[in-house]
Amino acid sequence: MTLSLLIGLPLIGALLVGLFPWEKATKALTFLISFTVFILSLQLYTKFDLSDAGFQFKEIYDLVPNLGIHYAVGIDGISLWLILLTAFLVPLVTLAGFGSFSQRGYYACILLLEASVIGTLVSTDLFLFYLFWELMLIPAFFLIGLWGGPNRVKATIKFVLYTMLGSLLMLVALLYVTHEVKSFEYVKIADHFFAEDAQFWCFLAFGLAFLIKVPLFPFHGWLPEAYVEAPAGGTVLLSAVMVKLGVYGLLRFCIPLFPAAAKAFSPWIMILAVVGILHGALMATLQTNFKKVLAYSSLSHMGMILLGIFTFSLTGLQGGVLQMVSHGVYMAGLFLIGGMLYDRRQSYEMADFGGWAKTTPVLATLFLILMAAALGFPGLAGFVGEILILVSAYKANMVLALIAVAGFVLSAWYFFYLYGKVFLGPTNKKQKDVLDLSAREILLLLPLAAAVLWIGLSPNFFLRPMEKSLQVNVIERLKPAPAMTDFAANQRHLQEEIEKDKRGSR
């Protein structure tokens, strides 16, 4: 029941908050629901069976009986942390919105987004996965389009269209896959052997949907505008949660389902990932708008995660997943602080700030901690993941790893530049009476800072549950099949052999 509650509570909450005019109770109700979801989600960790690599907390009911579509959910070590991350961040995002938003639509969208993200992460039925995957777009569309900055309409349409293009092509591939296997069940599909050329096209179609979401380098056109125009809470949900689903999709679907194609594509994706790291980092150094700096740095770090994953080594995969969690935490913190700065100055331009470390010391300190985590400072969240990724990337391809390290150096550059511009230097005379963080703001940043420290200091706590699942559900599937387990393929193979013999004898 836990998983259904995790989807159902925010879903019902979204309806309650959205449809009933309890203006005063809206905020409290939203926070209460999202916090309950977080508490419930902790159960997933405490009851998680480390020795089991398959799906746990399984539930299965009929959804569309005529078609054999089930409501089938379950989690493994890969999705565990992402669910916990989502459940952890949503109450904070809700809390962060208290200052600026009072419309119930905003809170309904956040809850609907939470439900669909968790739904995407736990679905073990491909159709259900697709339902949630697309459902996610609707609240995101409204979050950016209704409560965003001045260019919000263009940004939200661009974001939705980019995502839709990918997911519609994925729909065709999904139709093909389910037609071949005659089932929507993930486990059955994963055990099915697809012909090489089918794998190629399916990987492209599924991959495009996920890589646009991540986004990989040439598909990142939607990112800067969407991140900048979205309200702070929306940006947090986008950068910390939604883009992770792209990587999750690759890990869950693209790689295990189409292993041969994944191997064939992995060098290209690694190259593009490294290009993305450099591109994001270089673009970040050029910006004058600090939200854009954060947006491009997020792009750069997502490239790092992809680089780790496509090494297909256990360390690389672990590093990638861990980095997803850490990136989610510190990016959430940085974007939330960005929102707080905006609330105080009504601007994202770095030139409008300066010397804020003196006027708002608490804010500056918390920003420094989260920034250090993003830089990969040892002992903080970013470090472990990046080291694991870089070590395995170095083993896979030395040149790429060395270029990726340059991304590290650049990130130090643009982050320190950002910090210097905003928090150091002479104080602007107009901003003498800027207030430091309120109790609410500190309350919502402290858990993030604590999480950053926790991940940095005891990474094994986070790495252990995912190890077995990554090993069994990803790496094992990439190994060439020992004997042809697929009867049809075996037959085909035999047929070819016989024909070869015939030709030979002639």
Add this chain to the structure above:
Amino acid sequence: MTCFPLELTALLPLWFVVAGAMALLCLEMFTQEEGRKVLPIVTVTFLILGLGADFNLLSHQGMPGALFKRSVVIDLYSVTLQAICLLSALLTVIFSSAYLKREKAVTGEYYALILLATAGMIVLVSASEFLTLFVGLELMSIAGYVLAGYLRIKERSTEAALKYFLNGVFSSAFLLYGIAILYGVSGTTHFSDLRLFIEKGMVSPLVGFNPTIFIQLGAALLLVGLGFKVALVPFHGWAPDVYDGSPAPISAFLSTGVKAAAFGVFARLFTEVFGVPGSWTIGLSVLAVLTMTLGNFSALAQTSLKRLLAYSSVAHAGYVAVGLAAAVGNPADAVERAVAFYLLAYTFMTAGVFGWIAWASGEGEIKTNFEDYRGLGYRCPWMGIALSIFLFSLAGMTPTAGFFGKYFLFKLAVDNGLIGLAVVAVLNSFVSAYYYLRVITILYSRPEGSPQTGLAPVSVGLFFAFFLCAAGVLMAGFLKFPF
């Protein structure tokens, strides 16, 4: 005559609708201005009775099958389509009642014509013989021509009626010619006999000719005739002007009920009767691609919501044609199920939007541009949500019925190996998302200048109709489909 009671009960929806039409014509004679309030209520009552009869049929296990000397067939497919047509008429009547009052044009004929057109649809979708098909089609169309030009003092409405009439008559000629050829070559007008003739290669009355060519020719002429009715490119020329020019509730009726009935019989003919010869796949695919692409790209350029819907209606006909193009190799009932589901979904969402336009466009239906709706989502939150739901569904986003409908149709194409066609179809769906979402963003952008006034309050009936559409859009995908 022993089976008379069965024939009576199986066609109960038809009797209800025809009786309703008669009753309305009588009522209209005896009522004055004030008494005309009851007209829509009477109409709705008869439609609900008809729907009830359909649900009663669906809830029983066995279906009566062929009746009236095999001229109509009552099976799950025809009953489902009957229900869709009745639903479309029901929504139209509810949207009309407020609309006609506003336009000061309440008459009994209007409602009687809607019921007569519905009767035509019921005959059309249940036909299992070509002459019955033609009678149903004409009954439906002639009532439709009059309804399109109902507001006869408005030029646009008259233009719509004339265009619809001329094109409709033209297409009927094609249809009749096709029927004549099929009769000439096979000596029968019954679907099932023709099917046997095609399968078994019976002796043709035409000595010395290859019957296959004539069957194909007849089928092609039927394709053109029905293609006109459902507005497939290149037979779509009339559609945008007619849907745009007709009174908004009638646009809803023409683009959902009439189209559903025509597509219903189209799918039955090409799956059950002709069995779509393999060589036709390419032709139908080309039609589908042209229809989707042209409809969507024309819709991109529109600035009026009503006209956008008119073009998107063309595009949606293309999606259904994708399913028909994939009819080879798929079992007939799978194709029919997908088509019927899509028509149901399409009825909910398109009737919803046209009804919404009827409500929001103000007296004389002048406010149909996007700009007229700027910020409306804030002033009327419920109506804003309703329109957003319909548009999301038209764009094919989950978990709406529009998504499920497209899913079933494109699944047919993929199951049949037409992956290229499916890719073109989803890319079209992608293009369409742009213009639907743009409308939603305008609906929720802050109004510039003084907010407009003059939005009619939503009456209980209207609220019920919108609620029905929205609930249908959200729930339809998860319901157990009758077949």
